[in-house]
Amino acid sequence: MSSSVVEPGTKLAERFRLEDRVHESDGATLWKAIDEVLARPVAxxxxxxxxxxxxxxxxxxxxxxxxxxxxxxxxxxATTEDDGRSYVVSEWVSGETLTDMVAAGPLEPERAAALVAEAAEALAHAHEAGLAHLCLTPEHLVWTAAGSTVKVLGLGIDAALMDVSNEEAARADTEGLGRLLYAGLTGHWAGEEDLGLPPAPMADGHFCTPRQVTAGVPGYLDAITCRAMLPEGKRGLAPFATPAELAEALSSVPRPVPMPTPMPVPAPQPVSALRSDGVDTAAPQRPAPPVQHQPAPPSSNGGGMLGKVAMTTIVLLVMAAVGVGAWTIGRSIGNADTPATGVTATPTQAAPVETREVKPESATGFDPLSTDGDHEERPELAPNAVDGKPSTDWHTQSYASVDFGNLKKGVGLLLDLGQSVPIKQVTVDFGSQSSGGTAELRVGGSADLNSLKVVHKFSGLGGKKTYSADSTEKGRYLLVWFTKLPDQPTYQGMFRGSVFDVKVTAVK
Structure with a gap:
């Protein structure tokens, strides 16, 4: 069927109505269409x-x-029908391409690295399934308007359309990702194609490194870019061979904005150690004990006064003894479990409880209140919250407001502990740059929101928060449930919640 016959208004499979012709080349036409069954735009x-x-x-x-x-x-x-019509239907993605994002100049280095890190992880997944991209350009990397996430366009399909192949597909895609990172860091395109970006400057027949083009590019990102983009690598370092290797190199980059790891608090040192560094630091001063005022020793001629003092002391001791006796009798008559007003009972120290750390079997982003049928929230990032690395995190999608853009009442991170355990303590690291926001800690035996019991509520979601149970809560599933997002906007004024690490302790 020729493109002249396929016109706006044509309906495919009795549901996909073609609306606007977007692009046409060499016998293939891209349309914006409407899926009339699900009432959504499609490509x-x-x-x-x-x-x-x-x-x-x-x-x-x-x-x-x-x-x-x-x-x-x-x-x-992706179908070839009996009447000979063939078509491919895919998600319609709207948002900013990398070309759009660098039109006014380079991105912040960590922002550029975060975008490419997401793309590298996605392509690593595609290569595991045996599918390569081979046509990566800044137009193929999009920051979506709706979901506020990275999208890689044209996987596999664009290479087939343009008859592009490469025996070293993994290396080709890694180089393509390196060029995207270069574009984000410098605003220039290090390739032969004219893509609307200024060409990368050259020196001695080679592309200049990002740091030579743009001031402020960190050295580690400069080296990673060169190892991905240039076959010879940099300073004797071998080039990355696969998108997975590049993704691993960028795994410590916070998503999507820099979130520095908090500095560890130094342990107290003895005074001599502190002074050995040349700093005359005084030792921490302990609070002085309460001063007990004692009567001055009597003078040698004060015998009469001594007798009066002795008599007064005896009277006071007798009165105190009578009072204590009366209180003891009254307490024995009354409720033995209720201490009298003004008297503090000495608590009985319980034997220490033996505990153990519980490693979750799995973690997933939990979005049971979504209306699109997809009840997961960034599930591919969930393992980052239980990998023990303080630099990696799971985070929600980005929303237009702290109340999830009025789209839902909450979203969270669900941990499966493998079996029901008596939970004693849970520590959640929400990230050092977070502030504001609220979250619930829920425990239960079923991965159902309404079945999970609220055992604690966190507020001011900045840094590490710890819940210690007075009595153990038993359950297999643990849910960190955001009810209000932190009020620190991320990219483009959007809001999201993050969990960098979760530690679970149970009673042995």
Missing amino acids: VYTFDPGFPRLNEVISAARVASRLTDPRLTQVFD
Whole structure:
């Protein structure tokens, strides 16, 4: 079916109505269409009869449809119908491309690294399924307007459309990711194509490194970019061979804005150690004990006064003894468990409880209140909250307000402990740059929001928060449930909640 016959208003599979022709090249036409069943925009490729690479495009689209990473454009359908019409239907993505983001100049270095780190992780997932991109440009990396997340466009399909192949596909995509990072750090494109960005400057036949182009690029990001983009690497360091290697190198970059790890508090040192550094630091002063005033020793000629003092002391002792006796009798008559007003009973010290750390079997982003049918929230990042690394985190999507843009009442991180355990203590690290916001700690035997009991409420979600149970709460599932997001905006004034680490302690 030729593109002249496929016109706006044409309906495919009795549900996909073509609306606007976006792009047409070499017998393939990209449309913005409407899925009339789900009432949402979709992207649709149609093809002229005899399109030479149709089988390759359909095959690549079907492989892409089986991938689950939400940072990859979702493919909904890839079909050749009986009447000869062929089409590919995928997610319609709107937002800022990397080209848009660097139009006014380079991004903040950590921001550029965070975007490419997300893309590298997504492509690592695609390569595990045997699918490469091979056509990465700044137009293929999008920060979405709706979900405030990274999207990688054109996986597999663009290479098939343009008949691009490479025997070293993993290395080719790693180099492509390096060029995206270079573009984010410098605002220049280190490639032969004219993509609307200024070309990267050259020196001695090689592209200048990011630090040579833009001031303020950290040395480690300069080295990572060169190892990804340049075949010869940098300073004797081997180039990255796969997107997974690049993703690992960028794994410590906070998402999506810099969140420095809090500095450890130094342990107290003896005074001699402090002074050995040349700093005359006084030892911490302890509070002085209460001063007990004693009567001055009597003078040698004060015998009469001594007798009066002795008599007064005896009278006071007798009165005190009578009072104590009366209190003891009254207490024995009354409620033995209720101490008298003004008297503090000495607590009985319980034997110490033996505890153990519990490692969750799994973690996932938990979004049971979503209306789109997808009840997970950034599940691919959830393992970061239980990996023991303070530099990695799970975080929610970004929302327009601290109350989730009025889209839902909450979202959280759900941990499966593998079996029901008596939970004694839970420490949650919400990140040092967070402030404001509220969250609940829920425990239960079922991964159902209403079945999980609220055992504690956190507020002011900055740094580490610890819940210690007075009596153990038994459960298999532990939920950190955000009810209000921290009030520190992230990218473009959006809001999100983060969990950098969770430690769970149970009674042995």
